Amino acid sequence: MRKILLTFIAVFVLLQAYAQTGVVTGTIIDKQNLALPGATLKITPGNRYTVSDVHGKFAFLNVPAGNYELEATYIGYQPFRQQIQVQASTSAPRRIVMEEGGILMNEVVVLGDRLRGQAKALSQQRNNQNITNIISSDQVGRFPDANIGDALKRVPGITMQNDQGEARNIIVRGLAPELNSVTLNGDRIPSAEGDNRRVQMDLIPSDMIQTIEVNKTLTPDQDADAIGGSVNLVTRAAPNGQRISATLSGGYNPIRGKALYTGGFVYGNRFANDAIGVVLSGSYNNNRYGSDDVEAVWSRDDFGNVYINEHDVRKYDVQRIRRSISGAFDFKLGTNHTITANAMYNWRDDRENRFRLRTDNITPTYNDNNEIIGYTGRIGRQTKGGIDNSRNKSTRLEDQRVQNYSLRGDHLFGSSLDVDWAVSYSTASEDRPNERYILFRKSNNTVSFNGDTRFPSFTPTSLSAGDIGLNEITENHDYTSEDELGVKLNFRVPLSILPDQKGRLRFGGRLRLKTKDRNNIFYEFESPGDAVGNLGSVPTVNWTGANFQAGSQVPGLFASPQFLGGLALGNPALFEASPVSSEFLAVNYRAKENIVAGYVRWDQDLSAKLSMIAGVRLENTDINYTGNVIEDEEDLTGQRSVRNSYLNVLPNLSFKYNATDNMILRAAITTALARPNYYALAPYISTLPSDREIQAGNPDLKATYSWNFDLMAENYFESIGLISGGVFYKNLANFIYNYRNQQYNTADFAADFPGVANPIAAGENWDFIQSRNGDKVNMFGLEVAFQRQLDFLPGFLRGLGIYTNYTFTKSFADGIYNSDGEKREGVMLPGTAPHLFNASLSWENKRFSARLSGNYTAAYLDALGGNDFEDVYYDKQFFLDANAAYKIGKSLRIFAEANNLTNQPLRYYQGIASRTLQAEFYRPRYNVGIKFDLNRN
Numbered sequence: 001m002r003k004i005l006l007t008f009i010a011v012f013v014l015l016q017a018y019a020q021t022g023v024v025t026g027t028i029i030d031k032q033n034l035a036l037p038g039a040t041l042k043i044t045p046g047n048r049y050t051v052s053d054v055h056g057k058f059a060f061l062n063v064p065a066g067n068y069e070l071e072a073t074y075i076g077y078q079p080f081r082q083q084i085q086v087q088a089s090t091s092a093p094r095r096i097v098m099e100e101g102g103i104l105m106n107e108v109v110v111l112g113d114r115l116r117g118q119a120k121a122l123s124q125q126r127n128n129q130n131i132t133n134i135i136s137s138d139q140v141g142r143f144p145d146a147n148i149g150d151a152l153k154r155v156p157g158i159t160m161q162n163d164q165g166e167a168r169n170i171i172v173r174g175l176a177p178e179l180n181s182v183t184l185n186g187d188r189i190p191s192a193e194g195d196n197r198r199v200q201m202d203l204i205p206s207d208m209i210q211t212i213e214v215n216k217t218l219t220p221d222q223d224a225d226a227i228g229g230s231v232n233l234v235t236r237a238a239p240n241g242q243r244i245s246a247t248l249s250g251g252y253n254p255i256r257g258k259a260l261y262t263g264g265f266v267y268g269n270r271f272a273n274d275a276i277g278v279v280l281s282g283s284y285n286n287n288r289y290g291s292d293d294v295e296a297v298w299s300r301d302d303f304g305n306v307y308i309n310e311h312d313v314r315k316y317d318v319q320r321i322r323r324s325i326s327g328a329f330d331f332k333l334g335t336n337h338t339i340t341a342n343a344m345y346n347w348r349d350d351r352e353n354r355f356r357l358r359t360d361n362i363t364p365t366y367n368d369n370n371e372i373i374g375y376t377g378r379i380g381r382q383t384k385g386g387i388d389n390s391r392n393k394s395t396r397l398e399d400q401r402v403q404n405y406s407l408r409g410d411h412l413f414g415s416s417l418d419v420d421w422a423v424s425y426s427t428a429s430e431d432r433p434n435e436r437y438i439l440f441r442k443s444n445n446t447v448s449f450n451g452d453t454r455f456p457s458f459t460p461t462s463l464s465a466g467d468i469g470l471n472e473i474t475e476n477h478d479y480t481s482e483d484e485l486g487v488k489l490n491f492r493v494p495l496s497i498l499p500d501q502k503g504r505l506r507f508g509g510r511l512r513l514k515t516k517d518r519n520n521i522f523y524e525f526e527s528p529g530d531a532v533g534n535l536g537s538v539p540t541v542n543w544t545g546a547n548f549q550a551g552s553q554v555p556g557l558f559a560s561p562q563f564l565g566g567l568a569l570g571n572p573a574l575f576e577a578s579p580v581s582s583e584f585l586a587v588n589y590r591a592k593e594n595i596v597a598g599y600v601r602w603d604q605d606l607s608a609k610l611s612m613i614a615g616v617r618l619e620n621t622d623i624n625y626t627g628n629v630i631e632d633e634e635d636l637t638g639q640r641s642v643r644n645s646y647l648n649v650l651p652n653l654s655f656k657y658n659a660t661d662n663m664i665l666r667a668a669i670t671t672a673l674a675r676p677n678y679y680a681l682a683p684y685i686s687t688l689p690s691d692r693e694i695q696a697g698n699p700d701l702k703a704t705y706s707w708n709f710d711l712m713a714e715n716y717f718e719s720i721g722l723i724s725g726g727v728f729y730k731n732l733a734n735f736i737y738n739y740r741n742q743q744y745n746t747a748d749f750a751a752d753f754p755g756v757a758n759p760i761a762a763g764e765n766w767d768f769i770q771s772r773n774g775d776k777v778n779m780f781g782l783e784v785a786f787q788r789q790l791d792f793l794p795g796f797l798r799g800l801g802i803y804t805n806y807t808f809t810k811s812f813a814d815g816i817y818n819s820d821g822e823k824r825e826g827v828m829l830p831g832t833a834p835h836l837f838n839a840s841l842s843w844e845n846k847r848f849s850a851r852l853s854g855n856y857t858a859a860y861l862d863a864l865g866g867n868d869f870e871d872v873y874y875d876k877q878f879f880l881d882a883n884a885a886y887k888i889g890k891s892l893r894i895f896a897e898a899n900n901l902t903n904q905p906l907r908y909y910q911g912i913a914s915r916t917l918q919a920e921f922y923r924p925r926y927n928v929g930i931k932f933d934l935n936r937n
Contacts, residue, residue, distance in 0.1 A: 020064065020065060020088045020089075021062045021063055021064050021065065021086075021088060021089075021415040021416070022063050022064075022065055022086040022087050022088055022089060022415055023059060023060065023061055023062075023063065023336070023412060023415045024043065024059070024060040024063055024070070024084065024086060024094070025057070025058065025059045025060075025093045025094070025335065025336070025412070026057070026058055026093050026094030026095060026096060027052075027055075027056050027057050027058075027093075027094075027095055027096070027240065028041070028052050028056045028058060028072055028074075028096040028098065029056055029095070029096070029097055029098070029240050030077070030097070030098050030100060030116075031097060031098075031099070031100065033239065033240045033241040033243075034239070034240070035052075035054075035055050035056025035057075035237070035239075035240065036052060036056050036074055036077070036098060036120065036123070037052055037053060037054045037055065037056055037120060037123070037124050037211070038051060038052060038074075038120065038122075038123035038124030038125070038126065038127045038128075038134075039051065039052040039056070039058070039072055039073070039074045039098075039123060039127075040072070040073045040074070040123075040127055041058050041060075041070065041071070041072045042070075042071045042072075043060055043063065043068045043069070043070055043071075043084075044068060044069050044071065045068070046068075046500065047500055047501060047502060047605070047608060048060055048063065048502065049502065051127040054124070054210070054211055054234050054237070055237045056240075059412065059418070061412075061415055061416055061418060061492075061494055062415050062416045062494045063086045063415070064086070065086055065087055065088045066085075066086060067083065067084070067085050067086075068083075068084050068085075068086060069081060069082070069083055069084070070082045070083075070084045070094070070096075072096050072098065074098055074119065074123050075119045075122050075123045075126070075716060075718065075720055076100070076115060076116070076118075076119035076718070076719070076720045077098040077099060077100055077119070078098070078099040078100075080096055080097075080098055080099075082094075082096075089414070089415065093335055100116070115720050115789060115801075115844070117136045118136075118720050118721075118787070118789075119720050120134075120136040120211075121134040121135055121136045121211075122134070122716060122720065122721075122722055124136075124211070124213075125714075125722075126664065126714070126716050129219065129603070129611070129613055129654070129656060130215060130216075130217045130218065130219050130613075130654060130666075130668065131215075131216045131217040131666055131668060131710055131712050131726070132213055132214060132215050132216065133155045133156060133157075133213075133214040133216070134211065134212070134213055134214070135151060135152075135154070135155065135211070135212040135214075136210070136211055148201050148202075148204045148205075148206050148209060148212065148233060149166065149167030149168055149169075149170065149201030149202050150166065150167045150202075150206070150899075151206045151212065152167070152170060152201065152212065152214070152231065153167055153838075153855050153879075154803075154838055154840075154853070154855070155212075155214050155805075155838075156783050156784075156785045156805035156806075156807055156836075156838070157172060157173045157174075157216065157229075157781075157783050157805075157807040157836060158170065158171065158172055158173075158214065158836070159171045159833050159836050159855075159857040160201070161177070161874065162906050163202065163906075164289075164291055164316065164318055164320075164922070165289065165291065165900065165906075165922035165925075166202040166320075167201060167202060168200055168201055168202045169198055169200075169201070170182070170199075170201055170231065171228070171831055171833060172214070172216070172228035172229035172231075173216065173228050173229060173728065173730075173779075173781055173783075173807065173809060174228075174779065174781065174807075174809035174811065174829075174831065174832035174833050174834070174836075174860070175227055175228030175229075175730075175779075175829075175831055175832070176228075176829075176830060176831030177196075177198045177831075178196060178197060178198065178674060178677060178736075179226075179227040179228045179674045179704065179831075180226055180227070180228040180229055180230070180231065181223065181225050181226040181230045181231070182199035182201070182230075182231045182232075182233070183223070183230060183231070183232045183233065184232075184233050184235065184344065184404050184426070185232075185233070185234060185235060185342055185404075185406060186232060186422075187404060187406060187422075187424040187426055187484075187486055188223060188225075188426070188484060188486070188512070189233075189402060189404065189426060189428070190402070190426050190427060190428040190482035190483065190484050190514070190516075191428055191482055192400045192401070192402060192428040192429060192430040192480065192482070193430060193480065194430065194478070194480040194518045194520075194587070194679070195518070195587075195677060195678060195679035195680075196677040196678065196679070197675070197677060197678065200400065200402075203322070203346050203348050203400055203402055204233065204324065204346055204402070205264070205283040205285060205322055205324050205346075207247065207264045207281075207283050208235065208236075208281055208283050208324045208326055208344070208346075209233050209234065209235060209236075210234050210235060210236045210237065211233075211234040212231065212232075212233060212234070213231070213232040213234065214229055214230075214231050214232075215229055215230040215231075215232065216229045216710070216728075217654065217668040217670050217708065217710050218230065218652065218670050218672055219601060219613055219615070219652060219654070220506075220599040220600065220601040220613075220615030220616060220617045220650070220652045221490065221506055221508065221599055221601050221615075221617075223510070223512075223597070224597075224617055224619050224648065224650050224671070224672050224673050225672070225673055225674060225675055226672055226674075227672045227673065227674050227704065227706040227708070227730065227732065235281075235326050235328060235342060235344060236266065236268070236279050236281055236326070236328060237277075237279065237328050237330070237340075238268055238269075238270065238277025238278055238279045238328055238329065238330050239268040239269070239270070239277070239279060240270065241269070241270065242268070242269045242270075242934075243266060243267070243268040243269070243279070243933075243934065244266070244267055244932070244933075244934045245264075245265065245266040245267075245931070245932065245933045245934070246263075246264065246265045246266075246931070246932045247262065247263065247264040247265075247929060247930070247931045247932075248262070248263050248929055248930055248931075249261070249262045249263075249895075249927050249928060249929020249930070250262075250927070250928065250929065251897075251925060251926050251927030251928065252925075252926045252927075253287070253288065253289035253290075253923070253925055254923050254924065254926075255289055255290050255291065255292070255549070255921075255922060255923040256288065256289055256290040256317060258288035258289060259288065260285070260286065260287040260288065260289070260925070260927065261284075261285070261286045261287075262283075262284065262285045262286075262927070262929065263283070263284045263285075264281070264282060264283040264284070265280075265281070265282050266279065266280070266281045267279070267280050267281075268280070274332070275331065275332045276329070276330070276331055276332075277328075277329065277330040278327070278328070278329055279327065279328045280325075280326070280327050281324075281325065281326045281327070282324065282325045282326075283322070283323070283324040283325075284321075284322070284323055284324075285320070285321070285322040285323075286319070286320075286321050286322075287318075287319070287320045287321075287322075288318070288319045289318055289922065289925070290315070290316045290317045290318050290922075291314075291315075291316045291318070291549075291920050291921060291922050292314075292315060292316075292548050292549040292550045292553075292920070292921045293312070293313075293314035293315070293316065293550055293918065293919065293920040293921070294311075294312065294313055294314070294455060294456065294457075294550040294551055294553060294916065294918070294919050295311070295312040295314065295916075295917065295918045295919075296308045296310065296311050296312070296456050296910075296915070296916055296917060296918075297309055297310040297311075297910070297917070298869075298910045298911070298915050298917075300869060301364065303366075303370040305364065305370070305371070305372050306915075307362070307364055307372055307375075308362060308449070308456055308458075309360070309361075309362045310358070310359070310360040310362065311358070311359045311360075311362070311456060311457075311458045312356055312357065312358050312359075313356070313357040313457075313550075313553045313554075313555050314354060314355070314356050314357075314555075314920075315354070315355045315543050315548075315555045316352060316353070316354050317352070317353045317354075318350070318351070318352050319349075319350075319351040319352075319395070320348060320349070320350050320351075321348065321349045321351075322346075322347075322348045323346070323347045323348070324344070324345065324346045324347070325344070325345050326342070326343060326344040326345070327341075327342070327343050328340070328341070328342050328343075329341045329342075336411065336412035336413075337409070337410070337411050337412070338409070338410045338411075339407070339408070339409050340407070340408045340409075340410070341406070341407050341408075342404070342405070342406045342408075343403075343404070343405045343406075344402075344403065344404045345401070345402075345403050346401065346402045346403070347399075347400075347401045348398075348399075348400045348401075349397060349398075349399055350397070350398040350399075350400065351392075351393060351395035351396065351397055351398075352384065352395055352396045352398070353383070353384060353385050353394075353395050353396070353561045354382075354383075354384035354396070355381075355382075355383055355384075355541070355543060355555055355558045356380075356381070356382045356383075356384070357379075357380075357381055357555050357556055358379075358380040358381075358382065359377045359378070359379055359380075359447055359458040359460070360377060360378050360380065361377055361378040361443070362375050362376070362377040362447070362458070363375065363376050363377065374446070374448075375446075375447050375448070375449055375458070376444060376445065376446055376447065377445060377447045377458065377460075378441060378442070378443045378444070378445065379441065379442045379443075379445050379447075379460050379463060379468065380439055380440070380441045380471065381439070381440045381441075381468060381535060381556065381557065381558050381559075382437055382438065382439040382440075382558075383437070383438050383558045383559045383560070383561060383564050384396050384435075384436070384437050385436050385437075385561040385564045385565055386433075386434050386435055386436050386565060387433075387434035387436065387475075387565055387569075388562065388565030388566050389434070391433070392433065392434055392565065393565075394561040394562050394564065394565030394566075395561065395565075396432065396435045396436075397432065397433060397434075397435070398430060398431075398432050399429075399430070399431040399432070399433075400428075400429070400430050400431075401427075401428065401429050402426075402427075402428045403426065403427050403428075404424065404425075404426045405424065405425050405426075406422055406423065406424035406425075407422065407423050407424075408420065408421065408422040408423075409421050409422075416493055416494050417491070417492075417493055418491070418492040418493070419489075419490070419491055419492075420489075420490050421487075421488065421489045421490070422486070422487070422488050423486070423487050424484075424485070424486040424487075425483070425484070425485050425486075426483070426484045426486070427481065427482065427483045427484075428481070428482045429479070429480065429481040429482075430478070430479070430480045430481075431478075431479050432476070432477065432478040432479070433477050434475060434477065435475065435476050435477070435478070436473070436474065436475045436564050436565070436567075436569075437472075437473070437474045437475075438470075438472075438473050438532075438559050438564050438567075439470075439471045439472050439473075440468040440469060440470055440471060440534065440535040440559070441468065441469065441471040442460075442463060442467050442468045442469070445460050445461070445463060446460070446461045446462075447459060447460050447461070448461065450552075452551065453914045453915055453916060454551075454914060454916050454919070455550060455551025455552070455553075455916065455919065456551075456916060457551060457552065457553055459554075464536065465534065465535040465536035465540070465557050466534050466535070466536035466537075467534070468534055468535040468536075469533075469534045469535075470527075470532050470533065470534060470535075472524055472525075473524070473525045473527075473532065473567065473569070473575075474522065474523060474524050474525065474580070475522075475523050475525070475569055476520065476521060476522040476523070476583070476584070477520070477521050478518075478520040479518070479519050479520070480516075480517065480518045480519075481516070481517050482514070482515070482516040482517075483514070483515045483516075484512060484513065484514045484515075485511075485512070485513045486510070486511065486512050486513075487510070487511045488508065488509065488510040488511070489508050489509055489510075490506060490507075490508035491506065491507055491508055492504055492505070492506045493505050495602065496604060496605070497604065498604070498605070498606065501604070501605040501606065501607070502603075502604075502605045502611075503602070503603065503604045503605065504602070504603040504604075505600070505601070505602050505603075506599075506600070506601040506602075506603070506615075507598075507599065507600045507601070508598070508599060509596070509597060509598045509599075510595075510596075510597040510598075511594075511595070511596055511597075512593075512594070512595040512597075513593075513594055513595075514591075514592070514593040514594070514595070515590075515591070515592050515593075516589075516590070516591040516592075516593075516678050517589075517590050517591075518587060518588055518589055518679075519588055520583075520584040520587055520588055521579065521584055522579065522580045522583035522584045523569075523577045523578065523579055523580065524577075524578050524580050525569050525575040525576065525577055525578075526575065526576045526578070527574060527575055527576075528576060531567075531574050531575070532567070535557060535558075535559065538559050538560075538563055539559070539560045539562070539563040540557050540558060540559060540560055540563075541557075541558055541559075541560045541561075542556065542557050542558075543555035543556060543558070549903070549905070549921030549922075549923065550905070550919050550920065550921050551919075581630065581636065582630075582686075582688070585628050585630045585636050585686075586628060586630050586684050586686035586695065587679070587684075588627075588628060589625065589626060589627045589628070589678070589679065589682035589684060589697075590625070590626045591623070591624075591625050591626075591678045591681065591682065592623065592624040592625070593621060593622070593623050593624075593675075594621075594622045595619060595620070595621050595622075596619070596620045596622075597617060597618060597619040597620070598617070598618050599615060599616065599617040599618070600615050600616060601613060601614075601615035601652075602614050602615055609657055609658045609659070610655065610656070610657050610658075611655070611656045611657075612653070612654070612655050612656075613652065613653070613654045613655075614652070614653050615651075615652050616649065616650065616651045616652065617649075617650040617652065618647065618648070618649055618650070619647070619648045619650065619673070620645065620646070620647045620648075621645065621646055621647075621648070621675065621703070622643075622644075622645040623642075623643065623644050623645070623681065623699070624641070624642075624643045625641065625642050625643075625678075625681050625682050625683055625697075625699055626639055626640070626641045626682075626683070627639065627640055627641075627682040627683040627684030627685075627697055628640075628684050628685075628686075629684070629685045629756060630684070630685065630686045630687065631687050631757060631759060640683040640684070640685065640756075641683065642683045642699035644699060644700070646702070646703070648673050648703065648705065650670075650671040650672070650673070651669075651671055652668075652669075652670050652671065653668070653669045653670075654666070654667065654668035654669070654670065655667045655668070662715055662716045662717070662718070663713070663714070663715045663716075664713070664714045664715075664716075665711075665712070665713050665714075666710070666711070666712040666713075666714070666726075667710065667711050667712075668708070668709070668710045669707070669708070669709055670707075670708045670710070671705070671706065671707055671708065672705075672706050672708060673703045673704060673705050673706065674703060674704040674706075675703045676698075676701040676702075676703065676736055676771065677736075677771070679697065680697060680698060680701060680736065680771035681697060681698065681699050681701055682697040682699070683697050683699045684696065684697045685697075685753060685756060687759045689759060691767070692764065692765075692766040692767060693766060693767040693768075693769070694744065694749070694759070694760075694766055694767070694768050694769070695769045695770070696752075696753075696768070696769075696770045697770070697771075698770050698771050698772060701736060701771060701772070701773060702734040702773050703734065704732055704733070704734050704735045704736060704773075705732070705733045705734060706730050706731065706732045706733070707730070707731045708728065708729070708730050709728065709729045709730075710726065710727075710728045711726055711727050711728075712724065712725070712726030712783075713725055713726065717788060719788075719789055719791050719792070720788075720789050721786075721787050721788030721789060722785060722786070722787050722788075723785070723786045723788075724783070724784065724785045724786075725782070725783065725784040725785075726782065726783050726784075727780075727781065727782045727783075728779075728780075728781050728782075728783075729778075729779065729780050729781075730777070730778075730779040731776065731777070731778055731779075732776060732777040732778075732779070732829070733775075733776050734773040734774070734775075734776075735773065735774045735776070735777050735813065735829065736771055736772070736773060736774070737771070737772065737774050737813075737816055737830070737864055738769065738770075738771055738772075738863070738864060739768075739769070739770050739771065739772040739817060740767065740768070740769050740818075740865075740866045741767070741768045741817075741821055742765065742766075742767050742768075742820065742866070743765045743820065743821060744760070744765065744766045744767065744768035745760060745764065745765055745766070746758055746760040746761065746762055746764070748768070773815075774813060774814065774815035774816050775814045775815025776813075776814050776815065777811055777812065777813045777814070777829045778811065778812045779809060779810070779811040779812075779829065779832065780809070780810050780811075781807065781808055781809040781810070782807070782808050783805065783806070783807045783808075784805065784806050785804070785805035785806075786802065786803075786804050786805070787801070787802060787803040787804070788801065788802055789801045790802065799843045799844050799845050800841070800842070800843050801840075801841075801842040801843070801844065802840070802841060802842075803838070803839070803840035803842070803853075804837075804838060804839045804840065805836075805837070805838050806835070806836065806837045806838075807835070807836040807837075808834060808835060809832050809833065809834055809836075810828075810832070810834060811828045811829040811832040812826075812827075812828065813827045813828060813829045816864065818866055818867045820867075824867075824868075827861075827864070828860075828861050829861075830861050830862055830863055830864060831860065831861075831862065832860055832861065833857050833858055833860040833874075834858050834860060835856070835857070835858035836856070836857055836858075837854075837855075837856040837857075838853075838854070838855050838856075839853070839854045840852065840853040840854070846887070847886060847887045847888075848884070848885070848886050848887070849884065849885050850882075850883070850884040850885075851882065851883055851884070852880070852881075852882050853880070853881045853882070853883075854878065854879065854880050854881075855877075855878070855879045855881075856876070856877070856878045856879075857876060857877050857878075858876050859873050859874065859875050859876045859909075859913065860873065860874055861873055861874075862874040862908065865910075868911060869910075869911045870910065870911070871910070871911060872908055872909075872910060872917060873908065873909050873910075873911075873913070874907075874908055875907035875908065875909055875913065877904050877905075877906075877907075878902055878904060879899075879900055879902060879904050880900070880901040880902045881897070881898065881899050881900070881901065882897070882898045882901065883895065883896065883897040883898070884896050891932055891933055891934045892930065892931070892932055893930065893931045893932075893933070894928070894929070894930050894931075895928065895929055895930075895931065896926075896927070896928045897926070897927040897928070898924055898925070898926050898927075899924060899925040899926075899927075900922060900923070900924045900925060901924050903921060903922070903923055903924060905919050905920055905921045905922070906918065906919075906920040906922075907919045907920070
């Protein structure tokens with residue numbers, strides 16, 4: 001109680017000290033009544049300045065009473081100047097309306113839609129204290145990007161890993177998804193996947209987001225779990241006047257000859273004399289498509305021959321329905337107090353049928369010189385689907401949902417104390433009910449190999465449908481959920497150690513309470529009455545391989561999804577169900593994490609050009625994990641719970657130097673961390689005696705800790721453009737990799753798991769797999785970017801614009817061991833893409849705009865195997881997209897889009913580029929539509 005009283009006294013004294021000062025607040029907008037974030041505002045005389053936030057709001061604290069000139073500048077807009085009077089202990093909100101059009105060679109340049117979006121993004125990026133990249137909603141709309149992941153791949157230093165042709169997992173500056181974070185309005189988004197912390201970027205439609213902020217260096221007030229970078233998705237805020245917007249489009253997916261449909265709406269307005277603001281947004285996307293896929297696993301025999309031991313031909317039919325709705329509400333409680341509420345609900349149904357022709361147990365036959373002259377193998381034809389009901393519709397249904405709800409308060413007390421607080425709740429879930437598989441097999445069959453290592457194919461000889469008998473029918477229900485409750489409180493007060501220089505002290509705290517559960521169940525069914533015979537006796541579908549994209553393949557005959565969905569597996573008279581413990585016991589777990597953080601951040605101008613941020617963040621993580629102990633593949637012998645706690649100290653120092661009005665130099669020394677994946681920490685133990693294999697979680701895993709060093713130079717053009725270049729270095733300690741020991745013995749097990757029954761007999765060597773900490777990683781990189789409207793060119797050419805960037809990264813990992821327990825040398829960090837390149841050429845006038853966009857990522861190591869032969873690489877990729885739009889009147893636009901014109905596949909290879917591990921093709925996608933947008937003052 002005494003401490004609380006002393007705090008209130010200190011605040012009261014501070015407010016009294018500034019009693020003779022006032023506050024200048026307001027909002028800065030354009031003539032369309034849209035907010036202008038990132039505007040620079042100055043009060044003269046004196047060195048007082050501020051920057052408008054993402055909603056166009058600004059505030060000057062602690063301004064002595066008197067007369068001043070208020071000046072506002074914004075890239076691509078004419079400067080604004082106004083005489084103002086500041087009175088003690090008062091705050092007079094102001095509304096600044098900026099005129100479009102920079103001045104170029106004594107001519108006013110009128111902004112088109114695309115340039116207006118670039119002006120917003122560049123203005124925010126220029127005025128941010130840390131190294132960032134910004135994409136505004138106007139820019140997102142100018143690219144043919146359906147989801148946030150596709151929009152993010154345009155940012156320097158970012159590449160995306162795809163799933164079914166859509167960008168899903170984000171890699172920032174060559175660092176894997178687990179080393180980055182994704183937030184929504186500053187709140188961490190939970191993961192809907194069962195074993196990791198990745199956020200599915202294809203879950204959120206791009207038209208639901210107002211701004212995308214990519215923070216490549218952190219400040220002390222930001223969550224520290226972002227070694228590569230932090231992506232903050234900012235949803236729409238209540239507008240300054242009425243806004244009505246609607247989008248309707250339809251398209252075509254040639255790979256399956258199916259249509260896609262998209263619709264969206266936005267409504268916003270202010271009520272009660274502008275005291276209450278509301279914006280509601282909704283989006284719907286229904287996309288029917290698919291993919292053609294070939295996969296192979298490579299082995300090397302004792303004679304040095306390399307061959308395929310498992311081969312798949314896969315045909316996917318997919319439907320994704322993406323729904324999203326959000327709302328934002330703000331309530332002005334007087335001049336200096338605002339309450340804001342935000343809510344977003346994303347729901348995606350992913351329906352899939354997969355038809356898989358697998359040739360496995362492939363055994364070579366040899367001649368007298370130990371050369372391979374033929375193969376035998378086991379043929380399997382599997383249909384993936386689901387129960388035939390109104391939700392599954394005879395398909396595998398993956399129901400993913402992500403929700404976020406938050407309440408925030410912004411308060412200004414007196415003229416010198418700025419306080420904000422927030423309470424948020426986020427939840428994510430993935431539900432896969434009644435997922436079914438039916439597999440027919442034939443063993444010991446002669447197969448012929450086509451000899452093509454990039455598009456390998458195996459063809460069985462003399463095989464009819466009646467020869468392929470039923471192997472198994474299964475049904476599973478997988479469910480994963482993650483929840484996070486967050487609370488934060490921040491304070492900001494003026495504090496400068498230099499006269500006539502701006503200084504601010506920020507301090508605050510944050511609490512994050514996280515829970516993650518995975519509960520799967522898996523059943524196998526037998527039919528005593530032979531309700532299902534061989535493949536020739538059931539309804540089938542036949543895929544001839546016509547227009548198959550992944551080489552010359554013939555998927556062939558499969559049980560139909562309708563037959564699989566209609567099986568009465570719940571009828572005990574027809575089928576006997578048996579749980580298969582080895583399929584679900586080891587993967588089920590429960591995780592709890594409590595994170596308590598506090599920080600101090602001091603912003604100090606050292607001169608009129610040089611500013612500094614110094615501070616430190618403390619994050620304490622307390623974990624409580626429970627996993628299962630399984631013996632002999634299926635016997636649950638108990639549960640194992642582990643609790644752990646650790647504290648991370650994260651110092652931070654950065655500088656910003658305004659060499660000229662448009663040239664900015666930045667330097668930063670920062671720290672960050674990445675917590676291990678949930679399932680890697682779960683204390684499960686799974687023993688498979690038949691394979692002499694043990695898989696185990698590792699609750700002793702340490703969080704990866706990184707020191708980051710950045711230098712960046714940026715030059716902004718008043719005619720809306722940027723040229724920038726920078727270098728960065730990261731030193732990661734305790735990075736995490738998959739450890740494999742094929743010489744694991746009974747003594748090793750006893751040392752690692754005391755008190756657990758030892759499955760390894762004396763003299764035996766088993767295979768042991770576990771996530772472990774490596775020693776360190778050194779990463780070097782550089783980034784260059786250029787974007788410019790070529791409005792200095794004559795005539796038609798002045799409508800051209802260029803957007804391009806390139807990123808190079810190189811990493812060296814130390815402390816990785818191979819399957820023989822030997823230390824590996826010259827290994828890079830998985831996920832480190834050495835070359836990233838974006839290029840875009842656009843043309844625009846008042847009514848028409850068009851853009852051609854390319855995105856290139858070089859091949860990179862994706863996962864470490866037991867040795868370099870088993871290492872998995874993500875192959876190089878180049879995407880080419882195009883879009884165009886024509887404006888009819890003030891409010892209506894028609895548009896056309898084309899994605900993946902290069903028919904870029906998702907391709908992995910094993911060891912060397914010629915050995916295909918997976919090659920999945922999607923073909924291009926086309927879309928046309930109309931958009932209505934009305935803003936009214």
